[in-house]
Amino acid sequence: MSKKVLIVGGVAGGAGTAARLRRMDETAEIIVFERGGYISFANCGLPYYISGVIRKRDRLLVQTKEAMEARFNIDIRLHSEVTAILRDTREVEVNSGDQIYRESYDYLVLAPGAAPIVPPIPGIERAGIYTLRNMVDVDRLKALVTQRRTGRVVIIGGGAIGIEMAENLKLVGSDVTIVEAAAQILGPLDEDMTKLVGKTLLDNGIKIILNDGVKSFTGQENIEVVLNSGKSVEADFVILAIGVKPENKLAREAGLALGERGGIKVDDYLCTSDPYIYALGDVIEVRDIVTDQQALISLAGPANKQARIVADNIAGRKVKFKGSQGTSIIKVFDLTAASTGNNEKTLKLNGIPYVKSYTISPSHAAYYPGAIPIIVKIMFSPEGGTLYGAQIVGKVGVDKRIDVLATAIRMGLTVFDLEELELAYAPPYSSAKDPVNIAGFTAANILKGDVRVMHWDELDSLAKDSYILLDVRMDKEYQQGHVDGALHIPLDSLRERLNELPRDKQIIVHCKTGLRSYIANRILMQNGFNAANLSGGYDLYQVLQY
Amino acid sequence: MSKKVLIVGGVAGGAGTAARLRRMDETAEIIVFERGGYISFANCGLPYYISGVIRKRDRLLVQTKEAMEARFNIDIRLHSEVTAILRDTREVEVNSGDQIYRESYDYLVLAPGAAPIVPPIPGIERAGIYTLRNMVDVDRLKALVTQRRTGRVVIIGGGAIGIEMAENLKLVGSDVTIVEAAAQILGPLDEDMTKLVGKTLLDNGIKIILNDGVKSFTGQENIEVVLNSGKSVEADFVILAIGVKPENKLAREAGLALGERGGIKVDDYLCTSDPYIYALGDVIEVRDIVTDQQALISLAGPANKQARIVADNIAGRKVKFKGSQGTSIIKVFDLTAASTGNNEKTLKLNGIPYVKSYTISPSHAAYYPGAIPIIVKIMFSPEGGTLYGAQIVGKVGVDKRIDVLATAIRMGLTVFDLEELELAYAPPYSSAKDPVNIAGFTAANILKGDVRVMHWDELDSLAKDSYILLDVRMDKEYQQGHVDGALHIPLDSLRERLNELPRDKQIIVHCKTGLRSYIANRILMQNGFNAANLSGGYDLYQVLQY
């Protein structure tokens, strides 16, 4: 007998499940309920449509009800909100606007996504405050752009969506201010790695206010965004982009188990606490493959992959979802910032000991035109060198390296494995030692004890007279700027000038990126000095000043 | 007591070994012998200097004798050819032009590279026939460009160096013809995947003659390149780029074990048959990690990685080189072609059974501007799905995907692992299902028996009346061009028109890329038809016609 499968939500998770399920099972009866007027729209493209980078609205509609029904023999019901799950009778209640009815199921799939968080800030209900999640939202914002009513915009929240909106509104001429309550923008990265992102936003005329939350929205015609600090910013309109929370109402009211973070709890097969109900996408909690803890990961890649797995399990195959690592990437004008696996914040929170290393390498062979440095930060286990996380910021080739590192983390590789990777090299694409190899070499050198790594933020905690800072760059580089109080001996004369160095103090060496200072470290260590290498060098030091 | 280490060859393998060895051992006495006038030049950049893409000659000199000596406390002897190894006394004989002398060693490192193959073709010794390997070669060719003597050029050999030279000479206005004795250019790829490369060369005005070798070079002022077919091509000069052979003379004369292909035999630690002599780079034979056979791999990435390993082993660490996979990439005007692991030719030669799959996916989200299809070909084991090889051709994002696949092959991953990779997605960079995921899905579907894969070149071997060809593209696509004799039923009406299909014949389905025909296959299979999917679809069919 053919199965009857109901799917709540018709976008990444829902439509994806429907398509795969049909491929696996021609006979299943499949009904998709979508509360909105569209299925399968490109959420991730919305900000780019607002600016016109994506020119046609149609392009956002990856699939339509009609086309999907024709291709997949699926019953798609738009403007149909599932309002309750009657688990005993295996039915759902549907509100289609003109009627409320019940529909029975053999299997139910929950893919309702997540909703923008709208905190109870005084004035939040007033006109001119927008969120961005779906086609209705985007049409509203696009209308403002078309009507040229996008003068001054305040974006609350400096996460990916906030930053993408900032860029795209800047492109249409808005005066944009980002207000972020935390000490940093772009949460998936650590603060250090967000510095260049912040600088890029500033360089492109976007204002950023950190460490300040919104107290209230007041004002008459325009909106006055009053901050906790007392500051206030005028806006023609406001975009609220402080994050999303799982659309868990249906599940909660039906008594399905939820996790601590409010996401639906699922097992390895993406089945909820009810064996006839599966769930996927932004609404579930997943296993973080690094920490083994439950996490909320609101990304389209995992949602799409989960869709295949849910469909397979309903079709009678046993397929596991092994967990997620939150690989994410963002374009910020001409910069790219990406991360995968755990950042330092998460590792600390979970009490996981780690070592970190920064390397700065040209995006491709330095002698071929267009090579631009990228900053690679990796975190790994002090024992075996297992990779925990990676973050990369740069202008070219960032996406490539994060994908290699994401693959490495997924497969449990170590920094020693990175040393061996045989990546594609020709001058326009990379170097004979790819930045990923370099990250691996450097980390391996640390773990093997060939060099001691030190970080700029650790200097503060050292007794001032316990160490000296040694700058081994060339004279010209030193003259162009250096850290106060650093002793300067160019690497190439270090061997002759060892007698100028104290034997009773730690010698903390830096160069521009960490490469030459590493060579200096090897010289010093083998000559009996107590040396350490400042990871990321003066380049990182400068970045940290932004 | 400090070790005395002599290194023969001062470029990728030799200089790399010297640098790492110094870092590992401050006290070793290190002498590098380089027969030419330069160490550490960028071999891979040479073609780009000829055209001026790399503008300054200096840029090619990654390191110089003076700078390297200063930094690494190494004795570098230019214009010094090592002419013999006296293994009994652990000495080498050196010819420095003005004198011949001996130098003793504790360890000897051989990194003499490979030499362009110069076959004994009649007339080969005449003026105007050039090879490209080092600075002397490049200076010679650059002089021709500067003197505008680059009218008509014939390049013998359609490998990477030949093609790079063709592009760069075209850029300076030459009339370029490539002559290739084999049936295809760019040997690391299979013929099918070279078709687009060939087309790109043709589109850029470069002529290609395949399946034809050179019989003789004759002519008076200009060179007449006479081919085996009887054809002849006039040239102002000729570039010979038919491959390289290991510089094994020293090793052979010293009685070191050589492999079947003429490379020096080394063990896992890159030690030759003499425990005091190590060898690396283009001169050695390495284990192909896929076939487990010995191979000659002339690439800078492996040479640089081997350098670290040789240095470590001499410094007293035990480090293994686990083998190579020949990951390579080439820019051909606006196209990129890349490969890693084994191609079909090698798999066949080694009698390794494999399955192959072609997928064509947009370089990034189709709805974001600039997305361009890339063709991904993978080969994998019929049993467990272990990846054997991958080849990618396209305009954007090729290098990224080949690096992920190179990592996968390196680590022994399967196509099922590719399904799970959590790669970075935002619209400017990729799709929620990255092309690598798609390659994984498609391959996994084949192995799970969810679809039967068929290839265009297999059609010829089928009895004409045993199958029908079904084209499930839309009307418009079909009208714009289709395969002769194909039955046309658009996918979206397939379910209603099943009765038009024969049940006693195999139904071989194609669409544009393989995606819609895969869906058609699922419909057909579940309705009891004997169906198969034409991998790569009409897009690949068209590419194969070039």
Ligand SMILES: Cc1cc2nc3c(=O)[nH]c(=O)nc-3n(C[C@H](O)[C@H](O)[C@H](O)COP(=O)(O)OP(=O)(O)OC[C@H]3O[C@@H](n4cnc5c(N)ncnc54)[C@H](O)[C@@H]3O)c2cc1C
């Ligand atoms: C502006 C923006 C940019 C983004 N950029 C990226 C990016 O670059 N990369 C990335 O990986 N991810 C990005 N994301 C996140 C990505 O879009 C989501 O992770 C993904 O869409 C989640 O899929 P889902 O199916 O779980 O939820 P959704 O795609 O949100 O779909 C859920 C659907 O369910 C419907 N629904 C909810 N409740 C009900 C109900 N009771 N009855 C009927 N229908 C219901 C909703 O109307 C909605 O259409 C972005 C998201 C946004 C909003």
Ligand SMILES: Cc1cc2nc3c(=O)[nH]c(=O)nc-3n(C[C@H](O)[C@H](O)[C@H](O)COP(=O)(O)OP(=O)(O)OC[C@H]3O[C@@H](n4cnc5c(N)ncnc54)[C@H](O)[C@@H]3O)c2cc1C
């Ligand atoms: C034009 C060109 C483009 C290339 N492009 C790429 C590319 O894009 N990607 C890639 O991965 N690889 C590329 N390669 C290949 C790469 O350059 C080689 O694989 C790499 O340089 C090998 O390093 P090696 O140290 O073994 O040999 P080499 O770099 O060739 O160095 C060997 C040195 O040894 C010296 N020598 C030889 N015999 C003696 C002796 N008896 N005494 C003293 N000295 C001696 C030689 O003069 C030479 O300088 C390219 C090569 C060329 C020529």
Ligand SMILES: CC(C)(COP(=O)(O)OP(=O)(O)OC[C@H]1O[C@@H](n2cnc3c(N)ncnc32)[C@H](O)[C@@H]1OP(=O)(O)O)[C@@H](O)C(=O)NCCC(=O)NCCS
């Ligand atoms: C439109 C949508 C319903 C399509 O779902 P889908 O059919 O599963 O996905 P795709 O069109 O990418 O096709 C993938 C399928 O084709 C197969 N395929 C792709 N290319 C192929 C090729 N060249 N040859 C053979 N098969 C191919 C894949 O294997 C996969 O099938 P499988 O899952 O059965 O293995 C769904 O992706 C969607 O709703 N997307 C928009 C919403 C969204 O994701 N938003 C967030 C990102 S902006």
Ligand SMILES: CC(C)(COP(=O)(O)OP(=O)(O)OC[C@H]1O[C@@H](n2cnc3c(N)ncnc32)[C@H](O)[C@@H]1OP(=O)(O)O)[C@@H](O)C(=O)NCCC(=O)NCCS
């Ligand atoms: C110039 C040359 C001698 C340099 O050799 P090298 O010093 O080993 O190589 P690099 O300059 O890339 O430096 C790499 C070293 O710096 C370290 N390093 C790089 N970036 C670092 C950073 N940011 N922090 C700390 N260490 C870093 C690496 O770990 C590595 O050291 P290790 O091998 O001891 O682990 C050699 O690369 C060469 O001859 N190149 C030109 C020839 C050639 O390769 N041709 C073919 C390609 S065109």
